[in-house]
Amino acid sequence: MHELTRRSLSLMVGTALTMGAATAAWSAETLQDVMKRRGLTEKDLLAAAKTYTPTGGRDEYLAFSSGGQSGQVIVYGIPSMRILKYIGVFTPEPWQGYGFDDESKAVLAQGRIRGKDIVYGDTHHPAISETDGDYDGKYLFINDKANPRVAVIDLHDFETKQIVANPFFKSEHGGAFVTPNTEYIMEGTQYAAPLLEDGFVPLEEFNDKYRGGLTYWKFNREKGRIEPENSFVFELPPYSQDLSDAGKQDSYGWGFTNSFCSERYVGGIERGRPPFEAGCSSKDTDFLHLTNWKKAEELVRAGKVEQERGMYFIPMEQAIAEGLLYLIPEPKSPHGVDVTPDGKYLIVSGKLDSHVSVYSFEKIMQAIEEGEFEGKDPYGVPIIGMQDVLHTQINLGLGPLHTQFDPEPCVAYTSLYVDSQVAKYDYCKGKVLDKLSIHYNIGHLMTMEGDSVSPDGKYLVALNKLAIDRFNPVGPLHPQNHQLIDISTEKMQLLYDMPVPLGEPHYVVAIRADKLKPAVRYKSGWDSRTDQRSPYKTRAGREKTERTCDAEGKCTTEVWGTVIRSHITPEIIEAEEGDTVKIHLTNLERAQDEVHGFAMYGQNVQLSIEPGKTASTTFVADQAGVFPYYCTEFCSALHLEMQGYLLVRPKGYQATAVKLVEGTLYTKEDYETQVKTNLETQAVIDQVVAYITSHNFKDFPTVVALVEDATDQLGFSEGAKKKSEEAAAKEDWQNAMLWANQWWQYQVKAADLGLRAKTYLEESGAQKVW
Ligand code: RUQ
Ligand code: CUA
Numbered sequence: 001m002h003e004l005t006r007r008s009l010s011l012m013v014g015t016a017l018t019m020g021a022a023t024a025a026w027s028a029e030t031l032q033d034v035m036k037r038r039g040l041t042e043k044d045l046l047a048a049a050k051t052y053t054p055t056g057g058r059d060e061y062l063a064f065s066s067g068g069q070s071g072q073v074i075v076y077g078i079p080s081m082r083i084l085k086y087i088g089v090f091t092p093e094p095w096q097g098y099g100f101d102d103e104s105k106a107v108l109a110q111g112r113i114r115g116k117d118i119v120y121g122d123t124h125h126p127a128i129s130e131t132d133g134d135y136d137g138k139y140l141f142i143n144d145k146a147n148p149r150v151a152v153i154d155l156h157d158f159e160t161k162q163i164v165a166n167p168f169f170k171s172e173h174g175g176a177f178v179t180p181n182t183e184y185i186m187e188g189t190q191y192a193a194p195l196l197e198d199g200f201v202p203l204e205e206f207n208d209k210y211r212g213g214l215t216y217w218k219f220n221r222e223k224g225r226i227e228p229e230n231s232f233v234f235e236l237p238p239y240s241q242d243l244s245d246a247g248k249q250d251s252y253g254w255g256f257t258n259s260f261c262s263e264r265y266v267g268g269i270e271r272g273r274p275p276f277e278a279g280c281s282s283k284d285t286d287f288l289h290l291t292n293w294k295k296a297e298e299l300v301r302a303g304k305v306e307q308e309r310g311m312y313f314i315p316m317e318q319a320i321a322e323g324l325l326y327l328i329p330e331p332k333s334p335h336g337v338d339v340t341p342d343g344k345y346l347i348v349s350g351k352l353d354s355h356v357s358v359y360s361f362e363k364i365m366q367a368i369e370e371g372e373f374e375g376k377d378p379y380g381v382p383i384i385g386m387q388d389v390l391h392t393q394i395n396l397g398l399g400p401l402h403t404q405f406d407p408e409p410c411v412a413y414t415s416l417y418v419d420s421q422v423a424k425y426d427y428c429k430g431k432v433l434d435k436l437s438i439h440y441n442i443g444h445l446m447t448m449e450g451d452s453v454s455p456d457g458k459y460l461v462a463l464n465k466l467a468i469d470r471f472n473p474v475g476p477l478h479p480q481n482h483q484l485i486d487i488s489t490e491k492m493q494l495l496y497d498m499p500v501p502l503g504e505p506h507y508v509v510a511i512r513a514d515k516l517k518p519a520v521r522y523k524s525g526w527d528s529r530t531d532q533r534s535p536y537k538t539r540a541g542r543e544k545t546e547r548t549c550d551a552e553g554k555c556t557t558e559v560w561g562t563v564i565r566s567h568i569t570p571e572i573i574e575a576e577e578g579d580t581v582k583i584h585l586t587n588l589e590r591a592q593d594e595v596h597g598f599a600m601y602g603q604n605v606q607l608s609i610e611p612g613k614t615a616s617t618t619f620v621a622d623q624a625g626v627f628p629y630y631c632t633e634f635c636s637a638l639h640l641e642m643q644g645y646l647l648v649r650p651k652g653y654q655a656t657a658v659k660l661v662e663g664t665l666y667t668k669e670d671y672e673t674q675v676k677t678n679l680e681t682q683a684v685i686d687q688v689v690a691y692i693t694s695h696n697f698k699d700f701p702t703v704v705a706l707v708e709d710a711t712d713q714l715g716f717s718e719g720a721k722k723k724s725e726e727a728a729a730k731e732d733w734q735n736a737m738l739w740a741n742q743w744w745q746y747q748v749k750a751a752d753l754g755l756r757a758k759t760y761l762e763e764s765g766a767q768k769v770w
Pocket of ligand 1: 124125173243443444506507
């Protein structure tokens with residue numbers, strides 16, 4: 001192994017010095033050759049040029065996509081459409097250690113429903129936090145339709161920090177949507193159910209006892225957490241509430257939620273009744289709900305709202321009496337109410353109508369002020385006449401669904417589910433401007449920052465419900481298809497098909513990448529889930545293992561350890577059968593991307609420990625045995641050696657006096673050969689250092705960081721060198737040789753970093769400065 005690594009080191013140097021030979025080969029083929037060989041048109045090339053991102057290149061926007069049934073969030077770049085990350089949200093995700101370390105298990109446990117662990121979610125609508133109606137890039141929220149919950153993701157590290165389970169709802173869909181200063185996160189029900197009872201309520205009592213609802217979750221920006229105790233819930237009629245949107249600018253203070261099945265049909269195929277789909281679409285209109293959250297907040301603050309289940313609960317009668325709740329008929333079975341960037345209009349798409357309906361907020365307010373209602377619904381909620389408040393209706397095509405906006409005033413894009421098209425139109429003048437076919441059956445669509453007060457336009461992503469024939473077949477379960485469309489010119493142009501192989505992503509939001517400032521490391525000893533210094537933070541040299549037993553004889557073996565290239569401290573953990581084992585590991589690295597993992601045989605343990613992080617695992621060693629553990633990230637040349645053993649002794653085990661015999665014994669000669677290698681390696685390092693320092697490396701932050709890390713590694717090698725020399729002075733050749741080898745290991749890490757820095761400088765055209 002020793003020889004092998006030495007050879008690979010010289011190989012690394014060799015490769016670094018011969019770069020450039022390969023570049024000549026690919027230019028031999030011309031662009032025309034490639035076009036012919038791959039059957040590409042000029043239009044294809046243009047599309048490719050608009051999306052292709054050369055190595056090291058960055059995307060202009062980052063998209064956060066719902067992960068559908070995966071219960072995760074998918075992060076990808078636009079226009080490259082390269083997937084950058086899956087964020088574990090409602091579902092354990094082993095790569096991130098999410099749901100495996102104690103810290104994140106505590107987050108998932110917040111999402112328990114009726115005491116049950118729910119380990120998946122059906123995520124639908126992500127929302128980015130806003131300041132003055134504009135994306136601020138600080139937080140991301142996402143809902144779970146199946147188990148009514150909302151999660152908070154901090155965009156400082158792209159980790160899930162909190163899950164709140166709705167104590168009233170049994171289903172939801174109208175979340176997550178944020179108010180313009182992220183005061184609240186909206187979450188609306190989908191399928192009506194009893195709100196205040198968890199027990200059995202027969203369907204015969206549907207009209208009286210089943211209800212819809214709308215929660216305004218209070219968000220505390222300083223803490224970065226939702227505060228259920230300051231949140232409030234509207235009781236709503238048992239219409240299946242659907243999507244929501246928060247008013248902005250002119251309509252600030254209001255929320256809008258549409259609905260389907262205002263027929264209140266309860267189904268029953270097995271009783272010989274027509275199915276839901278018939279009973280829920282027999283009327284021509286459903287109801288758009290208006291809620292005044294600003295006024296509701298005042299009532300809450302004035303102590304006029306009763307508390308239920310740890311939140312504030314606004315019964316329908318109170319909402320009606322206080323003027324907090326109104327209904328407006330809307331074309332039936334809508335999926336999407338979208339507020340225009342100026343907040344003046346609401347665009348509603350009724351899937352079963354070929355029009356989008358544009359409502360004027362000003363007219364709505366006028367009707368409310370003048371008390372102009374066309375009647376009341378069966379629950380006494382005032383109904384505003386649709387014709388009184390419509391601005392216009394535009395015939396777009398079949399199955400309009402969801403709307404996003406262009407920076408050009410009055411220009412919007414609506415998805416047409418049945419026609420499989422995107423329509424671009426002017427909603428002020430009521431004129432269709434362009435249409436583009438997509439593949440196939442588009443649900444939501446999204447333009448860059450397209451639901452904020454200042455949409456960027458540029459690109460549109462069509463989130464198609466079916467992919468059918470777009471990709472290589474991979475069995476009956478197809479990936480989803482996100483299609484990238486260029487909307488920077490008058491005519492829309494389809495650029496790229498991106499398969500999404502992880503659940504059905506319902507909605508995506510995209511933010512300008514330069515608004516995000518994610519960290520590359522944590523403060524040392526950080527619990528990332530609580531955002532505080534971990535009580536288990538461990539420094540280098542302070543690692544320890546303790547075994548304690550309580551009065552009943554229950555024992556705990558607890559480890560405060562560290563990880564750094566390329567060893568885990570401790571390497572041997574001893575426990576006794578039946579012990580609770582707690583292992584806390586702190587990653588001592590400061591270097592970018594130097595993550596270590598920690599996996600153990602048969603204990604369901606897998607941690608991801610990013611630089612600075614402290615992560616913990618707790619399990620019961622209920623069986624005696626030998627349990628190897630190791631690092632799961634290929635972090636360095638000696639990654640495989642980043643290993644150890646948990647030894648669980650049987651109860652009452654009597655040690656027989658067996659001495660540890662070294663597998664290999666070393667001599668003075670071995671020691672001297674190693675020292676010779678180390679000196680040669682140092683010469684290589686010196687060469688690399690000379691190369692780096694003779695160039696303007698300080699102009700490259702990446703290289704500066706690599707050099708800092710390499711300097712650290714060389715510092716460690718000094719320590720090992722000293723120990724080897726001390727052992728040699730005592731003629732303890734075994735330890736002299738082993739420490740000399742450790743000295744060399746640090747050198748190899750330094751050399752690896754140095755060569756990476758050198759390659760970076762060569763590829764970036766660094767200038768020689770002396
Ligand atoms: S999304 S059906 Cu497909 Cu707005 Cu939820
Ligand atoms: Cu640390 Cu592999």
